[in-house]
Amino acid sequence: MYFIDADRVRKVYAEGGRKHTVAIEELTLQVAENEFISIVGPSGCGKSTFLLLVAGLERVTDGRLLIEGQPVNGPDPLRSIVFQEYLLFPWKTVRGNIEFGLELKKIPKKKRRNISSEYIRLVGLTGFENRYPHELSGGMKQRVAIARALVNRPKVILLDEPFGSLDALTREGLQTELLRIWLEAKCTVIFVTHSISEAVYLSDKVAVMSKRPGRIKETVAIDLPRPRTRDVFISPEFREYERYLKEIVWEDL
Numbered sequence: 001m002y003f004i005d006a007d008r009v010r011k012v013y014a015e016g017g018r019k020h021t022v023a024i025e026e027l028t029l030q031v032a033e034n035e036f037i038s039i040v041g042p043s044g045c046g047k048s049t050f051l052l053l054v055a056g057l058e059r060v061t062d063g064r065l066l067i068e069g070q071p072v073n074g075p076d077p078l079r080s081i082v083f084q085e086y087l088l089f090p091w092k093t094v095r096g097n098i099e100f101g102l103e104l105k106k107i108p109k110k111k112r113r114n115i116s117s118e119y120i121r122l123v124g125l126t127g128f129e130n131r132y133p134h135e136l137s138g139g140m141k142q143r144v145a146i147a148r149a150l151v152n153r154p155k156v157i158l159l160d161e162p163f164g165s166l167d168a169l170t171r172e173g174l175q176t177e178l179l180r181i182w183l184e185a186k187c188t189v190i191f192v193t194h195s196i197s198e199a200v201y202l203s204d205k206v207a208v209m210s211k212r213p214g215r216i217k218e219t220v221a222i223d224l225p226r227p228r229t230r231d232v233f234i235s236p237e238f239r240e241y242e243r244y245l246k247e248i249v250w251e252d253l
């Protein structure tokens with residue numbers, strides 16, 4: 001049994017009347033527990049849609065989507081999602097944002113504090129607990145969003161171009177941070193990105209989607225040793241993965 005098992009998944013968005021969009025068709029993908037998988041593919045091919053289906057925020061139209069053998073029937077705190085735009089509560093501090101999910105679960109204040117402090121440390125925000133989102137840089141906001149996603153100890157974390165709006169240096173820093181966080185937090189990651197080199201650097205597997213209606217064209221196992229440092233970017237093996245993946249992606253542009 002696969003941890004996440006998508007079998008010929010189809011997603012049609014109805015938009016009233018006869019108008020509808022087939023976002024995903026015949027999408028088949030398996031993900032193992034604690035695996036880090038990235039999804040790349042042309043704009044509009046259905047990457048975000050797939051994450052929403054796994055999150056349970058959208059319903060599968062046809063096909064089968066199982067997590068630990070169970071069909072996805074709606075959202076679950078064991079699956080959390082981080083979007084490109086930092087969706088933080090502007091009226092809550094860093095700590096308040098991170099503790100939000102714990103408040104919903106009625107976890108008492110003292111325990112909330114301990115848990116949030118742990119995740120604040122994990123994402124490198126110690127000392128910034130009482131700042132508000134408008135007082136943070138883009139990279140820091142995204143760290144808060146990641147901590148907030150991790151605080152319920154999800155088994156699956158879905159990241160939708162989380163570093164897309166950051167400058168190159170901040171992005172590189174956060175990629176390395178994310179690998180460290182993933183190793184420590186031990187969860188399954190599905191990471192959507194437009195950057196093939198980012199996908200190769202981070203992932204155990206990179207799945208390439210076709211243009212809309214999206215399906216998985218090919219899945220490439222990234223056989224580079226871990227822990228990975230940024231030196232890997234200049235290795236011939238890395239370059240070869242990058243070249244090969246670009247070729248597959250470009251067929252659809």
Ligand SMILES: Nc1ncnc2c1ncn2[C@@H]1O[C@H](COP(=O)(O)OP(=O)(O)OP(=O)(O)O)[C@@H](O)[C@H]1O
Binds near residue numbers: 045046
């Ligand atoms: N709520 C919605 N209602 C109707 N159509 C939608 C909805 N959400 C997405 N779509 C359509 O479904 C298709 C896939 O969209 P999706 O956002 O999943 O693509 P994407 O691969 O994430 O694109 P990008 O790389 O630009 O983020 C697009 O044609 C989009 O217009």
Ligand SMILES: [Mg+2]
Binds near residue numbers: 047048049160
């Ligand atoms: Mg998208």
